[in-house]
Amino acid sequence: MQLALLRGSLRLFIAPLSLLLTLLLVLLLLGISEQALAHAVAQGDKGYIQEISGVKLIAFIYLGAKHMVTGYDHLLFLLGIIFFLYRLRDITLYVSLFALGHSTTMVIGVYFNLAINSYIIDAIIGLSVVYKALDNLGAYQRWFGFQPNTRVMTMVFGLCHGFGLASKVIDYEIAQDGLLPNLIAFNVGVEMGQLIALSAILILMGYWRRQPSFFKHAYSANVLMMGAGFTLIGYHLVGLAVS
Template identity: 70%
Template sequence: MISASTTRTLVLLAGLLLLLFTANGALAHAVAEGDKGYIQEISGVHLLSFAYLGAKHMATGYDHILFLLGVIFFLYRMKQIALYVTLFAVGHSTTMLLGVYFNVGINSFLIDAIIGLSVVYKALDNMGAYQRWLGFQPNTKAATLIFGLFHGFGLSTKIIEYDISTDGLVPNLLAFNVGVEIGQLLALGAILIVMGYWRRSRGFWKHAYTANVAMMCAGFILIGMQLTGYFVS
């Protein structure tokens, strides 16, 4: 007989895999074809449009969601959650804005592989692997900020590939970034609701390790997909 706590855990793990395998395209940061065409065709200031695109990207970016899930997995106090999410947002925003403005791009397969690595890193951190392997705990705040920088480069690389117009570039990028943060808050809110429900169950601590193993596996799959794309492209 499967217990209620086990059922909830299985639902959570299925959700993680669903986020990964139902995403469109091999690249976590790929922009939908319709949005791509829109970005390429317009010029001038379009604040609402770019804010919408930013929110849509963040809310549907499964790599972002997996990393955020890992970051807040064992955080209970809103002050702590706000601190870590802010560090991620600062990193993400900095490289996205500067990368596009100064036309600094990185191979999209490689940057997305590093983003997959961020998911693996955080899952291992949650499992206490570094304390066992290294004898100390790496700085989690610094790791969140650093990986946030890579997540931002992932998006800036795709935007550069789509030749966004320089007319109205700065306000459009700022609007896009505002949208990204709105999408991040929406995704975070959904994660906190699910996690809050799961944490109240007796099976949370029993299955937390398994959930992070699943998260780690999803990260390795992301890495494998991107490296395969890099070598065969």
């Protein structure tokens, strides 16, 4: 009896998972609204980075992991990527394409100081979430009669996410002494954070997919994900207008 009640409780938790995704996004937006509009990095982190010079691998690994784990826009896109991927080979391929894209532009963007307006690039990142949600819903086939190459688009949006990462790193005003090793360490941290977040997402998705209600709620989840992407686009465009 207790086991049956426990299973029933778990089903009640998993069934409205799509609603929890939206609630999580709202809480994150409310929690960081002031920093997001100012588009500033955490002042404690920024102050520490500005005071140090030389190779500081551990510090930058930590900052990279922290940024990815708390980067709700990156995590939404990552969720969209793996939403309907079941085989480990496919998950590895698409996540690797995403990682290759954002790693490349992050290092190049910071090293050569190729700064793109943070609000614009973050609005594009919001667009990537909208794109992936529509892709998961099969909208392109129904609307236009063709399917964009998902591998190419994952790589392209990975490049855009990398410029978003670069804009955050440039805000740190890192010392030139030890810049390249520190950038590599930051990127390693980003990948570690991505692996941690991906593992948590896959555990939840793995359980959810085994529920009879998965496909029923999968549609709602992607609609809400699309709405979240449009919210991010509007949020950063407003930030651009008032900055």
